[in-house]
Amino acid sequence: MSVIVLAGMIGAGKSTYTTLISEELNSTAFYEQVKDNAILEKFYDNPKRWAFSLQIFFLNTRFRSIKQALVHRHNVLDRSIYEDALFTRINYEQGNMSEAEMSLYTDLLDNMMEEIDGMPKKGPDLLIYLRGSLDTHLERIQKRGRPFEQVEGNPELLDYYKKLHSRYDDWFASYDKSPTLVIDIDEINLELPGHQELVMKKIKDALKETQEV
Template sequence: MITIGAMIGAGKSSLAKLLGEHLGSEVFYESVDDNPILPLFYTATEEEIQKKRYPFLLQLYFLNTRFRSIKKALVHENNVLDRSIYEDWYFAKVNKELGRISDLEFQMYEGLLENMLEELEELPKKAPDLMIYLTGSFETILKRIQERGRGYELDESLVDYYRILWSGYDQWMETQYKASEVLKINIDQYDYVNNMDDQIEVLDRITKKLAEIRGK
Protein backbone atom coordinates (compact mmCIF):
# COMPACT_ATOMS: atom_id res chain seq x y z
CA MET A 1 0.00 0.00 0.00
CA ILE A 2 1.27 3.42 -1.00
CA THR A 3 0.09 6.71 0.46
CA ILE A 4 0.76 10.20 -0.87
CA GLY A 5 1.25 12.97 1.64
CA ALA A 6 1.43 16.70 1.01
CA MET A 7 0.25 20.18 1.74
CA ILE A 8 -3.08 21.30 0.24
CA GLY A 9 -2.66 21.93 -3.48
CA ALA A 10 0.66 20.13 -3.91
CA GLY A 11 -0.67 17.66 -6.47
CA LYS A 12 -1.52 14.51 -4.49
CA SER A 13 -4.54 13.50 -6.54
CA SER A 14 -2.74 14.04 -9.85
CA LEU A 15 0.17 11.87 -8.75
CA ALA A 16 -2.18 9.26 -7.29
CA LYS A 17 -3.97 8.98 -10.65
CA LEU A 18 -0.68 8.64 -12.55
CA LEU A 19 0.64 6.10 -10.09
CA GLY A 20 -2.55 4.05 -10.14
CA GLU A 21 -2.39 3.87 -13.94
CA HIS A 22 1.33 3.06 -13.85
CA LEU A 23 0.96 0.24 -11.32
CA GLY A 24 -2.43 -0.98 -12.50
CA SER A 25 -3.78 -0.45 -9.00
CA GLU A 26 -6.88 1.05 -7.44
CA VAL A 27 -6.73 4.60 -6.13
CA PHE A 28 -8.60 5.76 -3.02
CA TYR A 29 -9.05 9.50 -3.33
CA GLU A 30 -9.54 11.95 -0.49
CA SER A 31 -13.23 12.77 -0.06
CA VAL A 32 -13.35 16.34 -1.38
CA ASP A 33 -15.96 16.83 -4.11
CA ASP A 34 -18.64 14.99 -2.13
CA ASN A 35 -17.61 16.47 1.22
CA PRO A 36 -20.53 18.47 2.69
CA ILE A 37 -18.41 20.23 5.32
CA LEU A 38 -15.33 21.34 3.36
CA PRO A 39 -16.95 24.32 1.54
CA LEU A 40 -18.47 25.46 4.85
CA PHE A 41 -15.07 25.23 6.56
CA TYR A 42 -13.47 27.49 3.93
CA THR A 43 -16.26 30.05 3.60
CA ALA A 44 -17.49 30.41 7.20
CA THR A 45 -16.73 33.50 9.24
CA GLU A 46 -14.80 33.11 12.47
CA GLU A 47 -18.05 33.62 14.35
CA GLU A 48 -19.71 30.80 12.39
CA ILE A 49 -16.69 28.56 12.93
CA GLN A 50 -16.84 29.06 16.68
CA LYS A 51 -20.59 28.49 16.77
CA LYS A 52 -20.94 25.55 14.38
CA ARG A 53 -17.55 23.85 15.00
CA TYR A 54 -16.85 23.20 11.32
CA PRO A 55 -13.12 22.45 11.82
CA PHE A 56 -13.84 19.70 14.35
CA LEU A 57 -16.63 18.24 12.21
CA LEU A 58 -14.36 18.34 9.14
CA GLN A 59 -11.60 16.43 10.93
CA LEU A 60 -14.07 13.79 12.07
CA TYR A 61 -15.41 13.49 8.53
CA PHE A 62 -11.95 13.04 7.04
CA LEU A 63 -10.93 10.59 9.75
CA ASN A 64 -14.00 8.44 9.17
CA THR A 65 -13.77 8.38 5.37
CA ARG A 66 -10.01 7.81 5.39
CA PHE A 67 -10.29 4.89 7.79
CA ARG A 68 -12.94 3.36 5.54
CA SER A 69 -10.55 3.67 2.58
CA ILE A 70 -7.73 2.04 4.55
CA LYS A 71 -9.91 -0.97 5.35
CA LYS A 72 -10.84 -1.35 1.69
CA ALA A 73 -7.28 -0.87 0.45
CA LEU A 74 -5.72 -3.45 2.74
CA VAL A 75 -7.71 -6.39 1.42
CA HIS A 76 -5.98 -6.12 -1.97
CA GLU A 77 -2.38 -5.60 -3.02
CA ASN A 78 -0.93 -2.50 -4.66
CA ASN A 79 -3.35 0.24 -3.68
CA VAL A 80 -2.73 3.99 -3.63
CA LEU A 81 -4.18 6.28 -0.96
CA ASP A 82 -4.54 10.00 -1.67
CA ARG A 83 -3.32 11.41 1.68
CA SER A 84 -2.60 9.42 4.84
CA ILE A 85 -4.60 9.13 8.03
CA TYR A 86 -1.46 10.25 9.88
CA GLU A 87 -1.64 13.71 8.32
CA ASP A 88 -5.13 14.25 9.69
CA TRP A 89 -3.59 14.73 13.13
CA TYR A 90 -1.39 17.55 11.81
CA PHE A 91 -4.38 19.43 10.37
CA ALA A 92 -6.29 18.98 13.64
CA LYS A 93 -3.29 20.24 15.63
CA VAL A 94 -2.93 23.37 13.51
CA ASN A 95 -6.63 24.19 13.88
CA LYS A 96 -6.36 23.64 17.63
CA GLU A 97 -3.44 26.08 17.77
CA LEU A 98 -5.53 28.59 15.80
CA GLY A 99 -8.31 28.28 18.37
CA ARG A 100 -10.71 26.67 15.90
CA ILE A 101 -10.69 23.29 17.67
CA SER A 102 -11.01 23.26 21.45
CA ASP A 103 -8.74 21.32 23.81
CA LEU A 104 -11.59 18.93 24.61
CA GLU A 105 -12.41 18.40 20.93
CA PHE A 106 -8.75 17.69 20.19
CA GLN A 107 -8.59 15.24 23.08
CA MET A 108 -11.64 13.41 21.73
CA TYR A 109 -10.17 13.46 18.22
CA GLU A 110 -6.84 12.02 19.35
CA GLY A 111 -8.61 9.26 21.28
CA LEU A 112 -10.59 8.28 18.21
CA LEU A 113 -7.52 8.38 15.98
CA GLU A 114 -5.49 6.22 18.38
CA ASN A 115 -8.34 3.72 18.55
CA MET A 116 -8.50 3.52 14.76
CA LEU A 117 -4.76 2.99 14.48
CA GLU A 118 -4.73 0.04 16.83
CA GLU A 119 -4.25 -3.21 14.99
CA LEU A 120 -7.53 -4.97 14.24
CA GLU A 121 -7.54 -8.75 14.10
CA GLU A 122 -9.16 -8.96 10.67
CA LEU A 123 -6.68 -6.52 9.07
CA PRO A 124 -3.08 -7.53 8.35
CA LYS A 125 -1.88 -3.98 9.00
CA LYS A 126 -2.91 -0.38 8.58
CA ALA A 127 0.48 1.23 8.02
CA PRO A 128 1.50 1.91 4.40
CA ASP A 129 4.57 0.36 2.80
CA LEU A 130 5.65 3.71 1.38
CA MET A 131 4.80 7.37 1.91
CA ILE A 132 5.45 9.55 -1.13
CA TYR A 133 5.81 13.04 0.30
CA LEU A 134 5.44 16.09 -1.95
CA THR A 135 7.37 19.08 -0.72
CA GLY A 136 7.96 22.48 -2.28
CA SER A 137 7.89 26.24 -1.94
CA PHE A 138 4.87 28.17 -0.73
CA GLU A 139 4.75 29.99 -4.08
CA THR A 140 4.33 26.70 -5.94
CA ILE A 141 1.61 25.60 -3.52
CA LEU A 142 -0.38 28.81 -4.06
CA LYS A 143 0.05 28.58 -7.83
CA ARG A 144 -1.33 25.05 -7.89
CA ILE A 145 -4.26 25.92 -5.63
CA GLN A 146 -5.13 28.74 -8.03
CA GLU A 147 -4.70 26.53 -11.10
CA ARG A 148 -7.11 23.85 -9.92
CA GLY A 149 -9.72 26.56 -9.33
CA ARG A 150 -11.91 25.31 -6.50
CA GLY A 151 -13.85 28.46 -5.76
CA TYR A 152 -14.03 28.08 -2.00
CA GLU A 153 -10.22 27.69 -1.81
CA LEU A 154 -9.40 30.92 -3.65
CA ASP A 155 -10.37 33.63 -1.17
CA GLU A 156 -7.36 35.79 -0.31
CA SER A 157 -8.20 35.55 3.39
CA LEU A 158 -7.14 31.87 3.25
CA VAL A 159 -3.54 32.63 2.28
CA ASP A 160 -2.43 33.06 5.90
CA TYR A 161 -4.03 29.72 6.80
CA TYR A 162 -2.25 27.99 3.93
CA ARG A 163 1.04 29.53 4.98
CA ILE A 164 0.64 28.31 8.57
CA LEU A 165 -0.09 24.77 7.36
CA TRP A 166 2.80 24.85 4.90
CA SER A 167 5.31 26.27 7.40
CA GLY A 168 5.11 23.24 9.69
CA TYR A 169 4.40 20.44 7.24
CA ASP A 170 8.00 19.44 6.47
CA GLN A 171 8.85 19.45 10.17
CA TRP A 172 5.87 17.20 10.93
CA MET A 173 7.03 14.78 8.26
CA GLU A 174 10.63 14.75 9.44
CA THR A 175 9.97 14.49 13.18
CA GLN A 176 6.54 12.86 13.64
CA TYR A 177 5.91 10.45 10.79
CA LYS A 178 7.35 7.01 11.57
CA ALA A 179 4.85 4.61 9.98
CA SER A 180 6.79 3.75 6.82
CA GLU A 181 9.67 4.63 4.58
CA VAL A 182 9.40 7.98 2.82
CA LEU A 183 10.24 9.08 -0.71
CA LYS A 184 10.35 12.87 -1.09
CA ILE A 185 9.43 14.51 -4.39
CA ASN A 186 10.16 18.23 -4.80
CA ILE A 187 7.29 19.83 -6.70
CA ASP A 188 9.44 22.86 -7.51
CA GLN A 189 11.68 20.51 -9.48
CA TYR A 190 9.13 18.14 -11.00
CA ASP A 191 5.98 19.10 -12.90
CA TYR A 192 4.67 15.58 -13.50
CA VAL A 193 1.29 16.85 -14.71
CA ASN A 194 2.48 19.00 -17.63
CA ASN A 195 5.97 17.66 -18.36
CA MET A 196 6.27 14.11 -19.69
CA ASP A 197 9.98 13.86 -18.88
CA ASP A 198 9.29 14.84 -15.26
CA GLN A 199 6.43 12.34 -15.14
CA ILE A 200 8.66 9.52 -16.36
CA GLU A 201 11.41 10.40 -13.90
CA VAL A 202 9.05 10.61 -10.91
CA LEU A 203 7.39 7.28 -11.73
CA ASP A 204 10.83 5.72 -12.23
CA ARG A 205 11.97 6.95 -8.81
CA ILE A 206 8.86 5.51 -7.19
CA THR A 207 9.24 2.18 -8.99
CA LYS A 208 12.86 1.88 -7.88
CA LYS A 209 11.95 2.72 -4.28
CA LEU A 210 9.22 0.08 -4.25
CA ALA A 211 11.67 -2.49 -5.60
CA GLU A 212 14.12 -1.55 -2.86
CA ILE A 213 11.45 -2.00 -0.20
CA ARG A 214 10.35 -5.38 -1.60
CA GLY A 215 13.97 -6.53 -1.63
CA LYS A 216 14.41 -5.95 2.10
Protein backbone atom coordinates in the same frame (compact mmCIF):
# COMPACT_ATOMS: atom_id res chain seq x y z
CA MET B 1 0.85 -6.26 -2.69
CA SER B 2 1.98 -2.61 -2.75
CA VAL B 3 0.24 0.06 -0.70
CA ILE B 4 1.34 3.61 -1.56
CA VAL B 5 0.12 6.74 0.19
CA LEU B 6 0.62 10.33 -0.94
CA ALA B 7 1.28 13.16 1.50
CA GLY B 8 1.56 16.89 1.07
CA MET B 9 -0.10 20.20 1.66
CA ILE B 10 -3.22 21.42 -0.06
CA GLY B 11 -2.39 22.02 -3.73
CA ALA B 12 0.58 19.65 -3.88
CA GLY B 13 -0.99 17.56 -6.65
CA LYS B 14 -1.76 14.40 -4.68
CA SER B 15 -4.80 13.43 -6.76
CA THR B 16 -2.88 13.90 -10.03
CA TYR B 17 -0.04 11.73 -8.75
CA THR B 18 -2.52 9.14 -7.49
CA THR B 19 -4.09 8.86 -10.93
CA LEU B 20 -0.70 8.54 -12.62
CA ILE B 21 0.58 5.91 -10.18
CA SER B 22 -2.62 3.86 -10.22
CA GLU B 23 -2.64 3.76 -14.03
CA GLU B 24 1.07 2.93 -14.31
CA LEU B 25 1.01 0.22 -11.63
CA ASN B 26 -2.50 -1.05 -12.36
CA SER B 27 -3.52 -0.20 -8.80
CA THR B 28 -6.81 0.82 -7.24
CA ALA B 29 -6.96 4.55 -6.48
CA PHE B 30 -8.50 5.91 -3.28
CA TYR B 31 -9.33 9.62 -3.49
CA GLU B 32 -10.10 12.13 -0.77
CA GLN B 33 -13.78 13.08 -0.76
CA VAL B 34 -14.13 16.66 -1.97
CA LYS B 35 -17.07 16.76 -4.38
CA ASP B 36 -19.32 14.74 -2.06
CA ASN B 37 -18.20 16.59 1.07
CA ALA B 38 -20.98 18.91 2.20
CA ILE B 39 -18.87 20.26 5.09
CA LEU B 40 -15.68 21.32 3.27
CA GLU B 41 -16.95 24.55 1.72
CA LYS B 42 -18.75 25.43 4.97
CA PHE B 43 -15.45 25.07 6.81
CA TYR B 44 -13.72 27.58 4.54
CA ASP B 45 -16.61 30.00 5.08
CA ASN B 46 -16.75 29.56 8.87
CA PRO B 47 -13.84 27.49 10.25
CA LYS B 48 -14.71 28.02 13.91
CA ARG B 49 -18.17 26.51 13.36
CA TRP B 50 -17.18 23.62 11.10
CA ALA B 51 -13.55 22.62 11.85
CA PHE B 52 -14.40 19.80 14.24
CA SER B 53 -17.12 18.39 12.00
CA LEU B 54 -14.78 18.49 9.00
CA GLN B 55 -11.94 16.75 10.82
CA ILE B 56 -14.27 14.00 12.07
CA PHE B 57 -15.59 13.56 8.52
CA PHE B 58 -12.06 13.21 7.12
CA LEU B 59 -10.91 10.98 9.98
CA ASN B 60 -13.80 8.61 9.34
CA THR B 61 -13.32 8.46 5.56
CA ARG B 62 -9.53 8.10 5.81
CA PHE B 63 -9.89 5.32 8.37
CA ARG B 64 -12.26 3.48 6.05
CA SER B 65 -9.86 3.95 3.11
CA ILE B 66 -6.74 2.74 4.92
CA LYS B 67 -8.57 -0.32 6.25
CA GLN B 68 -9.67 -1.22 2.73
CA ALA B 69 -6.24 -0.41 1.30
CA LEU B 70 -4.31 -2.60 3.71
CA VAL B 71 -6.24 -5.72 2.67
CA HIS B 72 -6.42 -4.85 -1.03
CA ARG B 73 -3.97 -6.19 -3.58
CA HIS B 74 -2.47 -3.02 -5.11
CA ASN B 75 -3.58 0.50 -4.29
CA VAL B 76 -2.62 4.13 -3.87
CA LEU B 77 -4.24 6.74 -1.59
CA ASP B 78 -4.12 10.46 -2.37
CA ARG B 79 -4.13 11.28 1.36
CA SER B 80 -4.07 9.00 4.37
CA ILE B 81 -4.97 8.94 8.05
CA TYR B 82 -1.31 9.39 8.98
CA GLU B 83 -1.25 13.15 8.36
CA ASP B 84 -4.81 13.82 9.48
CA ALA B 85 -3.81 14.94 12.98
CA LEU B 86 -1.63 17.73 11.56
CA PHE B 87 -4.67 19.52 10.10
CA THR B 88 -6.60 19.04 13.32
CA ARG B 89 -3.75 20.38 15.44
CA ILE B 90 -3.48 23.52 13.28
CA ASN B 91 -7.22 24.12 13.61
CA TYR B 92 -6.98 23.72 17.37
CA GLU B 93 -4.04 26.11 17.63
CA GLN B 94 -5.88 28.70 15.54
CA GLY B 95 -8.87 28.59 17.87
CA ASN B 96 -11.17 26.78 15.44
CA MET B 97 -11.63 23.84 17.82
CA SER B 98 -12.10 23.65 21.59
CA GLU B 99 -9.88 21.66 23.94
CA ALA B 100 -12.73 19.19 24.48
CA GLU B 101 -13.10 18.67 20.73
CA MET B 102 -9.36 18.19 20.32
CA SER B 103 -9.35 15.64 23.14
CA LEU B 104 -12.25 13.70 21.58
CA TYR B 105 -10.57 13.73 18.17
CA THR B 106 -7.27 12.48 19.62
CA ASP B 107 -9.03 9.68 21.48
CA LEU B 108 -10.83 8.58 18.30
CA LEU B 109 -7.60 8.69 16.27
CA ASP B 110 -5.70 6.66 18.87
CA ASN B 111 -8.48 4.07 18.90
CA MET B 112 -8.38 3.80 15.10
CA MET B 113 -4.60 3.54 14.97
CA GLU B 114 -4.71 0.67 17.48
CA GLU B 115 -7.05 -1.19 15.14
CA ILE B 116 -4.75 -0.55 12.17
CA ASP B 117 -1.78 -1.81 14.19
CA GLY B 118 -3.70 -5.05 14.74
CA MET B 119 -4.20 -5.74 11.05
CA PRO B 120 -2.06 -8.36 9.22
CA LYS B 121 -0.55 -5.54 7.12
CA LYS B 122 0.18 -2.75 9.59
CA GLY B 123 1.16 0.08 7.26
CA PRO B 124 1.85 1.17 3.70
CA ASP B 125 4.84 0.03 1.68
CA LEU B 126 5.76 3.58 0.69
CA LEU B 127 4.77 7.13 1.59
CA ILE B 128 5.49 9.75 -1.08
CA TYR B 129 5.87 13.29 0.27
CA LEU B 130 5.19 15.96 -2.35
CA ARG B 131 7.30 18.78 -1.00
CA GLY B 132 7.44 22.31 -2.38
CA SER B 133 7.56 26.00 -1.58
CA LEU B 134 4.47 27.81 -0.33
CA ASP B 135 4.41 29.82 -3.57
CA THR B 136 4.18 26.62 -5.64
CA HIS B 137 1.28 25.37 -3.56
CA LEU B 138 -0.55 28.70 -3.77
CA GLU B 139 -0.05 28.83 -7.55
CA ARG B 140 -1.55 25.36 -7.92
CA ILE B 141 -4.45 26.19 -5.60
CA GLN B 142 -5.18 29.22 -7.77
CA LYS B 143 -4.90 27.17 -10.97
CA ARG B 144 -7.23 24.48 -9.61
CA GLY B 145 -9.82 27.20 -9.25
CA ARG B 146 -11.99 26.07 -6.34
CA PRO B 147 -13.47 29.41 -5.21
CA PHE B 148 -13.53 28.56 -1.50
CA GLU B 149 -9.77 27.73 -1.49
CA GLN B 150 -8.60 31.08 -2.86
CA VAL B 151 -6.63 33.45 -0.60
CA GLU B 152 -7.39 36.69 -2.44
CA GLY B 153 -9.19 38.94 0.02
CA ASN B 154 -8.93 36.29 2.73
CA PRO B 155 -5.88 36.92 4.97
CA GLU B 156 -7.08 34.38 7.57
CA LEU B 157 -7.04 31.59 4.98
CA LEU B 158 -3.56 32.64 3.82
CA ASP B 159 -2.39 32.49 7.44
CA TYR B 160 -3.86 28.97 7.72
CA TYR B 161 -1.98 27.87 4.60
CA LYS B 162 1.28 29.44 5.85
CA LYS B 163 1.02 27.71 9.22
CA LEU B 164 0.13 24.37 7.67
CA HIS B 165 3.01 24.60 5.20
CA SER B 166 5.52 25.54 7.92
CA ARG B 167 4.68 22.38 9.89
CA TYR B 168 4.80 19.76 7.15
CA ASP B 169 8.54 19.06 7.28
CA ASP B 170 8.32 18.41 11.03
CA TRP B 171 5.38 16.08 10.49
CA PHE B 172 7.32 14.22 7.79
CA ALA B 173 10.38 13.93 10.02
CA SER B 174 8.26 12.25 12.69
CA TYR B 175 6.54 9.81 10.31
CA ASP B 176 7.70 6.24 10.96
CA LYS B 177 5.07 3.88 9.53
CA SER B 178 6.88 3.03 6.28
CA PRO B 179 9.76 3.83 3.94
CA THR B 180 9.43 7.25 2.28
CA LEU B 181 10.20 9.06 -0.95
CA VAL B 182 10.38 12.85 -1.33
CA ILE B 183 9.44 14.45 -4.66
CA ASP B 184 10.31 18.13 -5.08
CA ILE B 185 7.28 19.69 -6.77
CA ASP B 186 9.22 22.92 -7.35
CA GLU B 187 11.41 20.93 -9.75
CA ILE B 188 8.96 18.26 -10.99
CA ASN B 189 5.95 19.18 -13.11
CA LEU B 190 3.96 16.25 -14.48
CA GLU B 191 2.80 18.38 -17.41
CA LEU B 192 6.37 18.71 -18.73
CA PRO B 193 7.82 16.14 -21.17
CA GLY B 194 9.63 13.29 -19.46
CA HIS B 195 8.63 14.22 -15.92
CA GLN B 196 6.00 11.49 -15.56
CA GLU B 197 8.57 8.89 -16.60
CA LEU B 198 11.10 10.35 -14.15
CA VAL B 199 8.60 10.20 -11.29
CA MET B 200 7.58 6.63 -12.04
CA LYS B 201 11.23 5.53 -12.14
CA LYS B 202 11.79 7.07 -8.70
CA ILE B 203 8.71 5.31 -7.34
CA LYS B 204 9.54 1.91 -8.86
CA ASP B 205 13.13 2.14 -7.57
CA ALA B 206 11.83 3.01 -4.08
CA LEU B 207 9.37 0.11 -4.12
CA LYS B 208 12.13 -2.23 -5.24
CA GLU B 209 14.25 -1.15 -2.28
CA THR B 210 11.38 -1.83 0.15
CA GLN B 211 10.91 -5.30 -1.29
CA GLU B 212 14.61 -6.06 -1.00
CA VAL B 213 14.57 -5.01 2.65
